[in-house]
Amino acid sequence: MTFRRSILPILTVVVALVVIWYGAAIKMNSTWTFDQAARAGTSPSLSEVIGDTMQQSRPLLPVPHQVVSELWKTTVEKKITSKRSLVYQGFITLKTTLWGFALGIVIGVGLAAIIVLSRIGRLSLMPWAIISQTIPIVALAPIIVILSNAAGAGTLLVPKAIIAAYLSFFPVMVSMVKGLSSPDHMQLDLLRTYGAGPRAVFWKLRVPASMPYFFASLKVSVAAAFVGAVVGELSTSAIAGLGARMLIGSQFGEPMIMWAALFAAAILAGLLIVTIGGLEQILRRAMGGRPV
Amino acid sequence: MKKPVIDVSGVDLTFPTNDGAVQALKNVDLQINKGDFVSFIGPSGCGKTTLLRCIAGLETPTDGQLTVNGLTPTEARKARSYGYVFQAAGLYPWRTIGGNVKLPLEIMRFSKEEQAKRVRKVLELVDLEGFEKKYPWQLSGGMQQRASIARALAFDADILLMDEPFGALDEIVRDHLNEQVLKLWARTEKTIAFVTHSIPEAVYLSTKIVVMSPRPGRITDIIESPLPKERPLEIRDSPEFIEIAHRVRDGLRAGHEG
Numbered sequence: 326m327t328f329r330r331s332i333l334p335i336l337t338v339v340v341a342l343v344v345i346w347y348g349a350a351i352k353m354n355s356t357w358t359f360d361q362a363a364r365a366g367t368s369p370s371l372s373e374v375i376g377d378t379m380q381q382s383r384p385l386l387p388v389p390h391q392v393v394s395e396l397w398k399t400t401v402e403k404k405i406t407s408k409r410s411l412v413y414q415g416f417i418t419l420k421t422t423l424w425g426f427a428l429g430i431v432i433g434v435g436l437a438a439i440i441v442l443s444r445i446g447r448l449s450l451m452p453w454a455i456i457s458q459t460i461p462i463v464a465l466a467p468i469i470v471i472l473s474n475a476a477g478a479g480t481l482l483v484p485k486a487i488i489a490a491y492l493s494f495f496p497v498m499v500s501m502v503k504g505l506s507s508p509d510h511m512q513l514d515l516l517r518t519y520g521a522g523p524r525a526v527f528w529k530l531r532v533p534a535s536m537p538y539f540f541a542s543l544k545v546s547v548a549a550a551f552v553g554a555v556v557g558e559l560s561t562s563a564i565a566g567l568g569a570r571m572l573i574g575s576q577f578g579e580p581m582i583m584w585a586a587l588f589a590a591a592i593l594a595g596l597l598i599v600t601i602g603g604l605e606q607i608l609r610r611a612m613g614g615r616p617v
Numbered sequence: 618m619k620k621p622v623i624d625v626s627g628v629d630l631t632f633p634t635n636d637g638a639v640q641a642l643k644n645v646d647l648q649i650n651k652g653d654f655v656s657f658i659g660p661s662g663c664g665k666t667t668l669l670r671c672i673a674g675l676e677t678p679t680d681g682q683l684t685v686n687g688l689t690p691t692e693a694r695k696a697r698s699y700g701y702v703f704q705a706a707g708l709y710p711w712r713t714i715g716g717n718v719k720l721p722l723e724i725m726r727f728s729k730e731e732q733a734k735r736v737r738k739v740l741e742l743v744d745l746e747g748f749e750k751k752y753p754w755q756l757s758g759g760m761q762q763r764a765s766i767a768r769a770l771a772f773d774a775d776i777l778l779m780d781e782p783f784g785a786l787d788e789i790v791r792d793h794l795n796e797q798v799l800k801l802w803a804r805t806e807k808t809i810a811f812v813t814h815s816i817p818e819a820v821y822l823s824t825k826i827v828v829m830s831p832r833p834g835r836i837t838d839i840i841e842s843p844l845p846k847e848r849p850l851e852i853r854d855s856p857e858f859i860e861i862a863h864r865v866r867d868g869l870r871a872g873h874e875g
Binding site for chain 1: 673694695696699700701705711712713720721723724752
């Protein structure tokens, strides 16, 4: 039942994508094969063409099994202390992501609390928070690097984490504003009948009531932090991290490196989201959530 | 003469709305004595809930005098003079039943031992022993409402204000809970003000029935019930009961025409 309902549809899409990918790779890479053949004055058969498109060292589009084998080589076979190891590079990106994520949560929750608790905060902060998200992060990244260097940050980790936080605070803030203001009139009146002060209302009612919203935002936010980390690596002329690997792959015409780094990034992002989802389940259960 | 616990005199309340001011309460006079069980009955819009909220200090009258235990409603609210039961149980889904009942006690800073003792006592009072560790979704609607009554009783205020607490429940559950509320009232000797739109419920429970009518919200009749304090469910078939119910119905109808 679970196979047919949840795994089969995903598998179908994956198979379809792989088929399309192979087709596209054969089509795109065959140009080079025909060029080579024309130069050598030979006319290869169809099976020779197809065979060749799958084993070029610098194809336009590497075929899936080439990417998988590159991934295997650079994760499992390579020592993780090597600069060419994607585990090593992934760890750097992960570190940036988690710092940015943590910073984003603190900023997002903090801003949301101010916005919900004070009218002035609501009127003054919300518009700025929204405007902040309309500025392209790529344009802002170099400025952040320069400013944090000027402030004596020393490493690239600080500006990269700030860039990641810049993207990840927003979903947390929006959800928390909604979550912290989710208690209805009756629930607020109930606490008034106990003579509860604003502090008790905040900690006993608003904060616990906002938790489902908080958890829902974490998945979006961790993904945003990850994107921010990779963009940070791409746009701060970093030399380490998955983003930097992608850039190196593209600059040195090494498509395999680029694609392997891309896949490593996708896998890492997936793992992050699954981990957050797992944490959410555990905490939801601890808060008396109804099992689904 | 004994001073009434709740003394309402000449209370007016006007709400400003987009279509001009709406008079929710007009010239309301009412005395509630210690140990009374008073029901407010009337059609929607007659201000019965608004009156209860004024007593609770959740709304402020635009005119007139209102005292609770000799204090203003706001002072009385801050002195934690009453427990309020809302139409919906409104239990926190993230707290157990025990945790929900404990909520007012935590806010009022009772000691841990005192909290545990009181939670046990009031859960027993509403027949929910053994449900302390359950979460609200594991209980039926009637049980949830009983838990919310326990929560209102936990800090032992002498006044219990109930706003259509059983309005959303089916009639069989409601009968059962009405019986329980009467037992509770007899055991704790609290003063209870109870809003309802059910005539049988009002007559069955009350020592005093306040009939109200809308536009503007006002009191049209106050009926002192001659029924004994001990009331089995069968009392509802007695001639006295039917006679009071009749008078309540007449009062409601008169208010409607007038």
